[in-house]
Amino acid sequence: MVENLVIVESPAKAKTIEKFLGKDFLVMSSFGHVRDLEKKGFGVDIENNYTPKYIVSTDKKKVVTELKKLSKEAKTVWIASDEDREGEAIAWHLMEVLGLDVAKTKRIVFHEITKEAILKAIETPRNLDISLVNAQQARRVLDRLVGFEVSPVLWKKVKPALSAGRVQSVAVRLIVEREREINKFTPTSAFRVTAIFKVKDANGKTVDLKAELPQRFNTKEETLAFLEQCKNAEFSIADITTKPSRRSPAAPFTTSTLQQEASRKLGYSVSQTMTIAQRLYENGKITYMRTDSVNLSGLAINTAKETIYDTLGEKYHKVRQYKTKAKGAQEAHEAIRPTYIQNNSVDGTAQEKRLYELIWKRTIASQMADAELEKTTVTINVSTSDKHFVATGEVLKFDGFLRVYLESKDDEEENGSDAGLLPPVKVNDVLDMKQVDCVQRFSLKPPRYTEASLVRKLEEQGIGRPSTYAPIISTIQNRGYVVKEDREGVERQYDTLTLKKGEIKEATKTEITGAEKSKLFPTDIGLVVNDYLIKNFEMILNYSFTANVEAQFDEIAEGEREWTQMIDEFYHPFHEKVENALQTSEKANAERILGNHPETGKVISVKIGRYGPLAQLGETTNGDSDEPAEEKPQFASLRPGQSIETITLEEALELFKLPRQLGEYEEKVVTVAIGRFGPYVRHDSKFFSLEKNVDDPLTIQLDRAIELIEVKREKDRKAVIMTYDEDPEVRVLNGRFGPYISYKKKNYKIPKSQKPEELSLEECMKIIEAGPKKATRGKKKSK
């Protein structure tokens, strides 16, 4: 029998709190929400004032039963879910589901997991805030109505199993619009002019002084004209100014900024970062990792101070309080920080260590003094021109927080000329010009989103929550709207002009531009769905939709508005759009006519087909009539990286060069084609991949194809550990994850206690009968 039962959301949190509270308190976890809207149908009774139909989630039945039992026994139940909209709703659902007696139930909240904060919370319990709960119900019902009314429209008008939602559809829109900006973009170029002068340093040694012309020349002629002027010019120092400047550290990590920095500095994907952070949290190394707050507890600020005093000295310390500026932030937790700030490293995997170190540095730096710099600007006259060269130098007077941590930037900046210390020069000094370089530079196209920069953008717009950033990224990829890919760059030529020893030399050089690594690209399905949604549901796709409804949720939370009334006002015009789209909108297949075949004159077009984007040669109907054409059209799938929107007639023609017949082997036809997993040879209804970067499907010959077939056969033979004459369908194979049993297209794990090479047929059959009959067919990871 336990006196006090405390319920929190996370088991790791429960463990910590139990230590603070002592013997009279039992701390349990609800593992997040315990109830949700019914999964099938709307889960909302629209006719009946939007009454939600809640059911206990299947994976929460056990927890609920246990909590029910414990809460019956306890004298007092303390519900300590987070103090935000979702947390309040969890508290309410718990009270409902557990059938808690109001008289013995207390609602408590705290924003930091410190003993002080928790004891204080216990002393000051409050009542459940039903307005806040209602705001959550409105959020939940609105998301359900939007998702479950719009998605079926897509199934009918575009393709089955697609989805739309308040958050995911806007995320896709961002990526689609950025891609179109990039496609539209035409770079302009200009000549950047830099000069190197020879000067003496403090020791009398000759060193380079680098300077740049603040303006660029648009044409080669202008550039050349300027260089001509430089030939006989005198270069002298007109002015030297020095200006102090300061830099301040960035705020401690939130989920979004942690994801961005871990991506930039450590190369982690958004979901990788969260998985690693979760482990650090569970091991008590860091505070909660799903937060939108930059706030540090008083304890943390003090420990940071002590740590900085001890390791770097007092002058490196500065107390700083940060204010969260993210739209819609709910600040139920602290910022992400080390639990024990005095520990600058932890045990764990290499990945955990690196992420911890990043969090530690960011936290410490956030409590450190500004860096102090001095920027020197030297202006250099050109006697034959009214233009000036400018040299800048930056000296670090005091490193401050830079000693520990510097935030990275997303966009690689162009002139990465690290301004350092300038050599000693004085006004009126005449300089010895070594050379002047003019390089043609191109304007940069807008950058494609990375996972992390998309998260930043979503957060800026107040779309999504810390717990959903990583899932959003997977959803839009799982639905096939977006792919994360590398793309090779293309060669580009640029001109250079150099003036050296009174002579001007011209040259044309090549560079690689537009290469992308792990960037988000819209697929053709993504483009089609996005355009369809914008046309028919602009209200939902609008970037400010979330902000608008959030403002209304706030009114509900303040008790100023009835939640069902808000939903009602939204639903009627929205539902009308749904009906309208179902009845009047065209099926969207994004068909585009590319032109005619140069020899046969047949029409070549591209569109979205049942299995994805395809190119079509010839027509299905005869001319303008509905009669089927005498000759069936030919089809070919688009290759990865190709898009309906940008493919050219020439590229489409290439697609029809495959499949090719190479000849016969063992009396069966050998063909070569390109499939979803790249080029392959097909023989006797078996597939053999071509070797990457070695074989070309357009030129490969029969003898090489046979070689590939034989190599694969040999490899397969080696993968077989055991076969049985009695039942040839049972085989013990060696796979990617070690030995396994294959039987009738299904696979079974071999228990560790058994040696695969000693398995008898009976033992295999036993494993097969006991083993989970999971299909091997790849299933989407959805729940």
Added chain:
DNA sequence: CAGTGAGCGAGCTTCCGCTTGACTT
């Protein structure tokens, strides 16, 4: 999991946000 693209129809798909394991051909 690779090839396909006539048409019909049954039955299915889907949201966002709060939490962890289970499990991996």
